[in-house]
Amino acid sequence: MYIKTKHTKFLVLLVCAVLGFMLAMQFKSTGRQKTVPVQRAEELTERLKAAEKDRERLTAEIESLKGGTAAFDKETQRLKALAGETPMVGKGIIVTIDDSAIPTTKPGSDTTNLYVIHDEDLLRVVNELRAAGAEAIAINGQRMVGTSEIRCTGPTVVINETRLAAPFVISAIGNPQTLESSLKIRGGVLENFKFWGIKADVKQSDAVKVPAVKQGHQFDYAKPVPKEQPAPAGAEPAKTGTAGK
Secondary structure (H helix, E strand, C coil): CCCHHHHHHHHHHHHHHHHHHHHHHHHHHHHHHHHHHHHHHHHHHHHHHHHHHHHHHHHHHHHHHHHHHHHHHHHHHHHHHHHHCCEEEEHHHEEEEECCCCCCCEEEECCHHHCCCHHHHHHHHHHHHHHCCCCEECCCCCCCCCCCCCCEEECCEEEEEECCCCCCEEEECCHHHHHHHHHHCCCCCCHHHHHCCCCEEEEEEHHHHHHHHCCCCCCCCCCCCCCCCCCCCCCCCCCCCCCCC
């Protein structure tokens, strides 16, 4: 009887040990299953935060680039306008000048040229208008820019490599009253024209149109001066003058 009871207790202990081991493994497996999703959720949360930071940084960079592009475009348009590559419209004056109808007094007289418009006459008008603040000028549809030439070639005048003949219509954008006064001052260019009978008419307008220059300009010899590189920190300044004895 004692032996049977002892054997029974051993079997009970063995069964309890097996059940305990099985329960422990079950709990361990269940805990592991619960831990893995939590770890994945935390990892995905960190990735989401990092992605949001990258998105904010890239959005800020895009906005910065947009602002830089807008400023660049604005400056480009300003420079094109100054270079005469953009049509302009605004308040100003329209000056029409034509050759004189006064005939020469003597056959074969060399004074004929005094009664017709020359390149120097147009130059005087343009210079007076520029000095009076004209922001854009055109002669017979030819935009005056820094590289424009005005020169006589026989009975015609060449501007921007284009032959033009009288009458000459000069369109100038600027303060209308100031521009007109600059031409009509006593002893000025229009008074000189009147002395030789050259016809001159000035009209103010609220919508003077000046076209863009028709041909571009290419620099074949002139090049921008490179910027001087800053001297390295601690470097001695360059010595000038003659060396001492």
